[in-house]
Amino acid sequence: MAVAVGRLGIGTLAPVAGSRIAPWLAGGIAALVGAVVIGILTGPAGLPLGGSLVEMADRVLPVDLDSGLTAAQATILWEIRVPRVLLGAAVGWLLAGAGAAYQGVFRNPLADPFTLGSAAGAGLGATLAIVYGPATGSWPLDPLPVASFAGALLAVAVSYVLGTGVDRSRSATSIVLAGIAVAAFFTALQTYVQQRNTDTVQRVYTWLLGRMSTATWDDVRLVVPYLVVCSVGLLALRRMLDVLRVGELEAAALGLHVARVRLAAVALATLGTAAAVSVTGLIGFVGIIVPHTVRLVAGASYRRVLPLSMLCGGAFLVLADVLARTLASPAEIPIGVVTAFFGAPFFLLVLRSRRRA
């Protein structure tokens, strides 16, 4: 069908089909679903595939089904495996999506969800909660996630305000530099508090390395609203992030409100990051490795990078967690160690093969 176009009379032409994103999305969804199934079925207590699926259907759907699982198996499945796998998927989704957004907004391949100091802020908040907070269970609300969430938001807010106030151009570079300074300051405070209270070093260190072993349905319920808001918001910005790829001046000349888009993307990505670190601690590498791998494989347009990073980030962290809890079973390897140990060589492999191609 021909479409009349142009207020300056450029002419009529048939519309052109857009570049196809559906196959990529289908691949991403398949990867996530596959990882979730592997995550649920893998562990010391061997669970049958069919029985597990029936048991989950029984819990979720308004029908009464007999899965054939023992009571112990059903509890392991529903109270331990499923929340842990879903939390891993959600946190990987959030961190990878946030990393992609940060890289887009700051046009910096080294940007990750922690670029503006959210890790240092969360670390300080968590350390303060562990050192000075009440004993676990004595408060109706666990202060640890609240403090780390607040610390992450505070650090990014301070970085952003200082960075945009530094020069009149309010460039992305000055915000990133302010973030480095704020992160160093918060880290110094965190280290000081930690060194003054050596009896809690083990707990603080465990938190800093990230952990999923304590995942509960409460954690999943806490993260999901942020996941929805952050994902919907960032995906709505996908075209604007594509415009930003030509630089701030040209993007402004093309009609983009650069400062607003930057603020919106940073706010959404930070909210997601803060929610993620508040429940699992600091899990590095997901936010930088996953978006770059997606770029190398599927192209750098944010229409692909954002949704695929979210899907693949979820899949990646679920699989990393499977390795974390099976490689040294019955002990667990910190998830942050696994993401870096396996993520880095994988990324280098992709980088090498794509450069050759």
Add this chain to the structure above:
Amino acid sequence: MELRAEGLVVAYGRQHAVDGIDVTLRKGSWTCLIGPNGAGKSTALRALAGLVRPSAGSVTVGGHRPDRLGPRARAQLIAYVPQQPTVPDDATVLDYVLLGRTAYVPTFGVDSDEDRAMASACLHRLDLGSFERRRLDTLSGGELQRVVLARALAQEAPVLLLDEPTSALDVAHQQQVLDLVAGLRRDRSLTVVAAMHDLTLAGQYADRVVLLRQGRVQAQGRPSEVLTRDTIERHYGARVHVVELPDGSTAVVPRRSGPT
């Protein structure tokens, strides 16, 4: 659409990059900004585009002050092509040209079929119809410059500002790009302002030349009035021959010093 600068000053700290420019450029005209390196051409162009806020004075485009318009309204009025556009290597030509539709795409939306058809039409207009699926990093310098021009064209803005549009091109591609701009200007009564280093090309294509030096207008008028040996030697510190060509246009040729 008429473009006017009155007492335009752009200062970076104490440095005045543009120091009191008064020009009126009528609808459908082609004006070349010339001047030695550091004369303030690029800054003046950005101020005309509304991308740099004037420290004093004003710019008006069809009665609007571009620095006070929102980015979308401004982009529908003025298309600006920088000297060295940033090119996302792996983008396709069509996707890149679609960026020119940003001012028309709903805030949280994506390009419509109409936007795609418009981008496609712009590519066809610049003889790039077969390039839609090509990646930008596979294009030659001349092809890339035409693609950048297509992106500006997709903005459907009545004012086109070009910063050194031919600086990276060989003579044939310089001619091709400027001929295209001339054609577009004629078809759509575009008001064109281009910062140029090549004085002969400026003399060939512009109907008005503004010579800047140290941020100030030193001379302005028809090319034959501004491109004189005396004016160029005084403001550029160069030795030149100025030759009138058979078609009435002016050529400026550098003259070497000392014996040949």
